Amino acid sequence: MKKLIILLLLIGFAGCDEFLEEDVRGIISPNNFYNSDTEAIQAANGLYNTFQSNNLYGQWQGISNFTYFGADVIAPSRVFGGNAAITNYTLTETNYANAYTVWRELFRVVGDANAVIVNVRDNENLSAAVRNQVIGESLFMRAFAYYHLTVLWGDVPFYTDNLALGEVAVLGRTDLKTIRTAMIGDLQRVESENLLPGSHSAPGDLGRLTVWAAKMLRAKYLLWEEDWAGARDACVDIINNSPHRLMDTFDQVFDINNLYNDEVIWGLDYLKDVENTNRTDSFNPRLRDEPKDSGQRNALRNALADRGEEFNGFGLAVPLPAVYENFPDEDLRKPLSCINEYLGFELKFFYMPKLWNLDFVNSPRGNHGEWRVIYRLADAYLMAAEAENELGGPTNAYQYINEVRERAYEPDQPLAALSQDEFRTALIDERKWELAGEDDRRYDLIRWGILVETVQNTVYPRHDANINIQSHHVLLPIPAEEIELNPALLEADPTNNGYR
CATH class of the missing domain: 1.25.40.390 (Serine Threonine Protein Phosphatase 5, Tetratricopeptide repeat)
Known part of the structure; x- marks a missing residue:
């Protein structure tokens, strides 16, 4: 806020x-x-x-x-x-x-x-x-x-x-x-x-x-209840009638200078020195771990300082091999979801930079003033795709999942010619790549029974x-x-x- x-x-x-x-x-x-x-x-x-x-x-x-x-x-x-x-x-x-x-x-x-x-x-x-x-x-x-x-x-x-x-x-x-x-x-x-x-x-x-946040939450409830038509209709209403839109590029969604952007349906805003958060610190690397060659630590520290940055986080939340080994190389979301190199330095761990905030001047460790996204429009598209597929197969579901994938690939790689089961598997992966680290994954796996x-x-x-x-x-x-x-x-x- x-x-x-x-x-x-x-x-x-x-x-x-x-x-x-x-x-x-x-x-x-x-x-x-x-x-x-x-x-x-x-x-x-x-x-x-x-x-x-x-x-x-x-x-x-x-x-x-x-x-x-x-x-x-x-x-x-x-x-x-x-x-x-x-x-x-x-x-x-x-x-x-x-x-x-x-x-x-x-x-x-x-x-x-x-x-x-x-x-x-x-x-x-x-x-x-x-x-x-x-x-x-x-x-x-x-x-x-x-x-x-x-x-x-x-x-x-x-x-x-x-x-x-x-x-x-x-x-x-x-x-x-x-x-x-x-x-x-x-x-x-x-x-x-x-x-x-x-x-x-x-x-x-x-x-x-807003009413659109309420509709997002209702859609999530409806997915748990397997009310596919209700969930689809709620999500399509958000897609077609809300003031929200998908940002043109994936990196714009996580731009720390514009976190309250058109894609965000609802989030929690933390004010520096008022109601701050240290959640970002779990994703920010800590210098004591990096770089992989510890002899280059001072050089990395200086390179970060030249940009007004620090590796001063907890270095705690890191992608698993299931992410960095399987994330499609041609997917434009990959560099923001799993990297092990920064400013020319090889890192010991893989990290998820889309959730970093390295600005130690305006947003120091333990006192981040930043926007924490709870719901964004891409999620509504993927929920609509899932519900539509469960209703009658992928024919009417492609339009929603491919809208998200259009931003993720250049040139486009739309899904097509899949069976209902194949689409279901693709949707499970698509939610992983699009929403990695955004508080949905374990809930999704529970809901899917897997x-x-x-x-x-x-x-x-x-x-x-x-x-x-x-x-x-x-x-x-x-x-x-x-x-x-x-x-x-x-x-x-x-x-x-x-x-x-």
Whole structure:
């Protein structure tokens, strides 16, 4: 959100040390808050702020730890701490570190969104426009939280009312299909009631949600439900009617000087010295590792400095051999997705420069002010292609996947004359090449039902995921701390997703 400074509410939206720790119902109410449009917008801002936190999207140790590690695109250059359990598939109820904070923060969003909706709807202190916007944003944020919860844990506690603590503390797990159906309905409401605008023009609002972001999230839900026609129609609507377009070249999508570009449908904006992020540092190389010839380290440092750059990242998230060995050489996306040479220096590791930010002056380590893309239009094209193929084969799907490939190849290499199965395989690869490192891959493999076999057939130079992974690793275990607080979480499934 360029210039949208996210405000943490001092009460009600303050962080909890434990999930279900406090009851915020009545703490934030029309009597002491929500008395003006400004206060209602601040409440919605609190939901954005939670997703921007380090426990969710602020750094790799949040949701990204479970979206790009443990798959076939990105792996850590070294295994330690918070990434070890998912990287090596040694997950238990107690050793998976930051997954507990992810669970807790996602449910924090759910509870806060419920409170906002209750306090905003029918509130005569607010203008109709702000009331719609805040309800629309809250419905989206709640659906976005449940999207991650159902992908990562499957059946989870589900509630959309502003329940008292005692009521929430005894909730069991709800079937994920019930949850997804309800969230799809909420997102349809956002669209049908025009709760969110089609675009924002004020500079301070450029990071706020639009109806197109809601439609993207609904399309993703619909793919999980295998509602191919619904997903296709949502994506085609975005493609044909939204103000977004594919950038002319792939590198323009990731230009750090123009990250809020026409292709981006929604993202989270981090402001240097305000709500900064260190997620980029996981992709930025660290000089202690590079170059491959350590005797050239000072020369590399000087060459970087001449450009106002530093290798001052963690050097953690690096492409796997499955990427740099198989990425088509003629694909124009390859130099931004896997390189082991920079400024004439051979590097020890391969890296993904499309997600670098080496500008140490304006964007120093641990204090990056940058745009983190969540949804972009190329994804809508690929989802439309997948849905169309599942509906009736590739005939009507080519137009969508080839639009993405047209940018990726010169001269063009359109797909043609494929069977439905062949197109399905090509689509799996196309999403890998187009969206590498962008928080989709592990979710995609789970949705396609091929996570276990894909990991078993992937080479991991520095860990043993391919040996350790088992069928129950598709889902995470509910944290032991939560089960101690609420034994009802085991009633529907005493095995805790197979971990007992």
